[in-house]
Amino acid sequence: MTVLASALNTADPEYREHREAMLAKLAALDTEHAKALAGGGEKYVERHRGRGKLLARERVELLLDPDTPFLELSPLAAWGSDYTVGASLVTGIGVVEGVECLITANDPTVRGGASNPWSLRKALRANDIALANRLPVISLVESGGADLPSQKEIFIPGGAVFRDLTRLSAAGIPTIAVVFGNSTAGGAYVPGMSDHTIMVRERAKVFLGGPPLVKMATGEESDDESLGGAEMHARVSGLADHFAVDERDALRQARRVVARLNHRKAHADPGPAVPPKYDEDELLGIVPGDLRTPFDPREVVARIVDASDFDEFKPLYGTSLTTGWATLHGYPVGILANARGVLFSEESQKAAQFIQLANQRDIPLLFLHNTTGYMVGKEYEQGGIIKHGAMMINAVSNSRVPHLSVLMGASYGAGHYGMCGRAYDPRFLFAWPSAKSAVMGPQQLAGVLSIVARQSAAAKGRPYDDEADAALRAMVERQIESESLPMFLSGRLYDDGVIDPRDTRTVLGLCLSAIHTAPYEGARGGFGVFRM
Ligand code: COA
Numbered sequence: 001m002t003v004l005a006s007a008l009n010t011a012d013p014e015y016r017e018h019r020e021a022m023l024a025k026l027a028a029l030d031t032e033h034a035k036a037l038a039g040g041g042e043k044y045v046e047r048h049r050g051r052g053k054l055l056a057r058e059r060v061e062l063l064l065d066p067d068t069p070f071l072e073l074s075p076l077a078a079w080g081s082d083y084t085v086g087a088s089l090v091t092g093i094g095v096v097e098g099v100e101c102l103i104t105a106n107d108p109t110v111r112g113g114a115s116n117p118w119s120l121r122k123a124l125r126a127n128d129i130a131l132a133n134r135l136p137v138i139s140l141v142e143s144g145g146a147d148l149p150s151q152k153e154i155f156i157p158g159g160a161v162f163r164d165l166t167r168l169s170a171a172g173i174p175t176i177a178v179v180f181g182n183s184t185a186g187g188a189y190v191p192g193m194s195d196h197t198i199m200v201r202e203r204a205k206v207f208l209g210g211p212p213l214v215k216m217a218t219g220e221e222s223d224d225e226s227l228g229g230a231e232m233h234a235r236v237s238g239l240a241d242h243f244a245v246d247e248r249d250a251l252r253q254a255r256r257v258v259a260r261l262n263h264r265k266a267h268a269d270p271g272p273a274v275p276p277k278y279d280e281d282e283l284l285g286i287v288p289g290d291l292r293t294p295f296d297p298r299e300v301v302a303r304i305v306d307a308s309d310f311d312e313f314k315p316l317y318g319t320s321l322t323t324g325w326a327t328l329h330g331y332p333v334g335i336l337a338n339a340r341g342v343l344f345s346e347e348s349q350k351a352a353q354f355i356q357l358a359n360q361r362d363i364p365l366l367f368l369h370n371t372t373g374y375m376v377g378k379e380y381e382q383g384g385i386i387k388h389g390a391m392m393i394n395a396v397s398n399s400r401v402p403h404l405s406v407l408m409g410a411s412y413g414a415g416h417y418g419m420c421g422r423a424y425d426p427r428f429l430f431a432w433p434s435a436k437s438a439v440m441g442p443q444q445l446a447g448v449l450s451i452v453a454r455q456s457a458a459a460k461g462r463p464y465d466d467e468a469d470a471a472l473r474a475m476v477e478r479q480i481e482s483e484s485l486p487m488f489l490s491g492r493l494y495d496d497g498v499i500d501p502r503d504t505r506t507v508l509g510l511c512l513s514a515i516h517t518a519p520y521e522g523a524r525g526g527f528g529v530f531r532m
Contacts (some may be wrong), residue, residue, distance in 0.1 A: 003307060004298050004301060004302035008285065010282060012235050014220055014288075015285040016285065018285045018421060019284045020288065021288075022285070022432075026500055029500075031230070032039055032487055033076070035084070035086070036075045036076065036085045036315075037057070037086075039055065039086070039110050043337040047109075048108060051073075051523050052109070052112065053142075053181070055109065056090045056108070057307040058226050059117075059247065060389065064094040064096060068094060069506070071093045071514075072090065072509070073122075073127060074091060074490070075094050076491050076497070078118035079491025081232040081356070084111075085491075087118035087119040088107045088119050089107060089119045090103075090121055091125075091126040091251065092102045093135065093514050096128070097443075097468070100265075100517055102129055102135040104123060105139075106142050107140060112144030113142050114146065116147040116149040116154070116156055117146055117150055118491075122372070123161055127161070127164035127165075129427070129496075131173065133515055134171075134266070134517045136195075136258065136263055137165070137168055138176045138178065138258070139177045139190050141178065142179070142180040142182055142183070143187050144180075144182055145187040151356040158213075161192070162186070165189075165190065165194055168193075174195050174261050174263060176195065176196040176197075177194035177197045177198070178197075178198045178200075178251065178253075179198070179252065180200050180203055183205065183228075188228070196241055196257045197239060197401050198242040198243075199233055199244065200244045201229075201231060201246065203226045204228070205224050205229070206229040209222065211223055215441075221373060235375075236276050240447055246516040261388070265516060266519035266520075267519070269330075270327075272306075274307040274329055276303050276307065276505070277301060278302050280301045280304070283375055283438060287408055289434075292423065294339070294340045295340065297339055297501070300408060302336060303339060305327065305490075306327045307430045309327075310324050314353075318347035320338065320339045320340035321337070325484065328505065328508055328509060329505070330464055331364065333354075333363065333364050333365065334358040334364070334365045336368075338368065338370040340372040341370065341410065342371070343374045343389065343418060344374075344375045344385070345414065348385070348388035348391055351395065352388075352394070353390075354394040355399050358399070358529070359400060359401055359522030361522065361523070362521060364399055364515065364520075365402075365403050365404070366406070366508065367405045368406050368408055369405065369410070369416070370408050371411060371416070371417075372440075373412045373414055374389045387531045391530050391531065394416050394530060396417070396424050398527045400526075401520060401522045402515045403425070404427060404428050404512070405419065405433070406431070406504060407429070407430070408432050408434065408501075408516050409436070410437075411435075411436070413439060421437075425512065429494075431498050432501050432504075433501075436485065437489055437494075438480055438483060442479075442480035442481040446472075446474075447473070450473050
């Protein structure tokens with residue numbers, strides 16, 4: 001039998017404690033997600049509705065097939081910055097006429113839907129996802145263009161948005177723009193670079209320069225409609241392929257366009273998705289509030305994979321990394337999960353071997369993070385921990401099967417890299433509210449800084465102020481702690497979202513389905529030199 005046994009006892013006070021801690025973090029997360037949903041706030045939402053317009057998420061909802069899920073991405077973008085949480089843009093994956101699409105929608109209630117540096121990062125991340133997974137892109141456009149006060153951050157890199165649209169098209173990935181309002185200046189190149197365009201009567205404004213700018217530039221008198229209205233673009237310029245009488249008609253027409261795309265998934269539907277044997281709700285009580293306490297990741301695996309069925313690979317070797325095979329919503333996956341925090345040489349070599357096997361067999365990999373990094377110390381350095389960690393990082397970097405990463409707990413140091421952190425291009429990366437990620441733990445980092453300062457003072461023959469040191473350590477600890485938290489990292493687009501642990505299986509299932517839209521083949525060779 002390869003069905004995992006569980007030692008989790010829901011009556012145990014520890015389980016309850018972990019669960020309470022997780023629920024408190026989820027409540028805090030809900031508060032932040034609510035900010036994204038609130039957009040520009042009541043005043044601007046009412047004004048928008050008063051103009052007879054639908055909100056960004058209502059547009060998305062009407063576009064999607066009824067009762068199908070929408071996997072929203074980067075909802076906390078801009079968290080911790082001066083900009084509104086969500087970054088005036090909604091992005092995500094949803095099903096339109098049976099086709100999984102990458103959908104973006106400007107939120108016109110936030111500064112006229114203008115793009116700030118975080119909106120730009122979020123849009124570019126969405127484009128990357130569309131390209132990697134061959135998902136048609138539907139842009140629901142109503143935007144004041146560049147956020148003018150922050151233009152220096154976005155004007156030059158922002159050109160990539162339009163570049164991406166035409167590169168997607170060149171790769172045979174359909175792009176559709178539905179214009180509900182302002183889409184001027186650079187914004188005009190969203191419909192301009194899309195394969196299919198739909199514009200809403202008396203609402204769409206698609207021009208390089210509006211009437212005041214034209215007046216300034218050439219002296220010509222003009223108006224919005226003649227410069228860039230839907231009627232003009234549908235009848236005269238030809239930029240609009242479809243003329244919609246209102247917003248709902250535009251969304252209906254967008255669905256018809258998708259229905260005729262003949263966009264096919266590269267992979268056949270997966271096998272049956274047998275639910276796990278254990279309750280997903282119990283995922284709330286596994287991760288300890290204090291990440292220094294280890295937990296068995298098999299308890300997590302047992303609650304996310306089909307039938308809790310897991311064939312472990314090398315279970316007796318390198319035991320602080322659990323590796324093995326399973327299916328998730330019918331899709332085969334190889335799982336690497338940190339068991340006791342630290343990665344030693346054995347774990348690193350086991351990981352490198354396992355990643356190569358997954359590539360030989362064309363099996364996607366799922367990385368479940370809870371690592372404090374690679375082991376330090378004389379014994380380990382002499383044992384070649386750098387070489388062995390390098391093998392693992394080589395394998396992850398040059399692996400060509402799709403990767404998924406979930407940060408459950410700690411994800412520190414080069415361990416974050418070896419476990420396919422953001423810079424290693426996992427197709428999707430999500431964090432639990434319990435996750436923390438940084439170069440090292442806050443206490444360790446503050447301690448290292450203090451030792452370095454003390455040594456530096458000694459070298460200069462200066463006395464060391466212990467009181468000031470304690471205050472500095474406390475300050476650094478607080479700073480690093482706050483910068484390690486998932487909301488902070490999500491705000492900076494270092495993940496694709498912070499998720500409720502109970503949703504992990506569903507989220508990964510949606511990602512695996514999206515991933516299987518594109519063909520993939522594991523690396524048969526092509527790894528760098530494995531330093532032995
Ligand atoms: N950058 C920064 N802030 C912007 C902005 C932009 N591009 N566009 C709008 N805003 C702000 C407005 O200043 C206003 O702020 P306030 O309410 O604090 O005063 C808020 O967003 C709402 O704008 P408002 O003009 O009241 O909304 P609207 O729905 O009536 O009109 C636009 C929206 C986008 C049509 C209009 O604001 C506009 O034309 N903006 C400039 C467009 C432009 O030329 N952009 C440069 C393109 S590269």
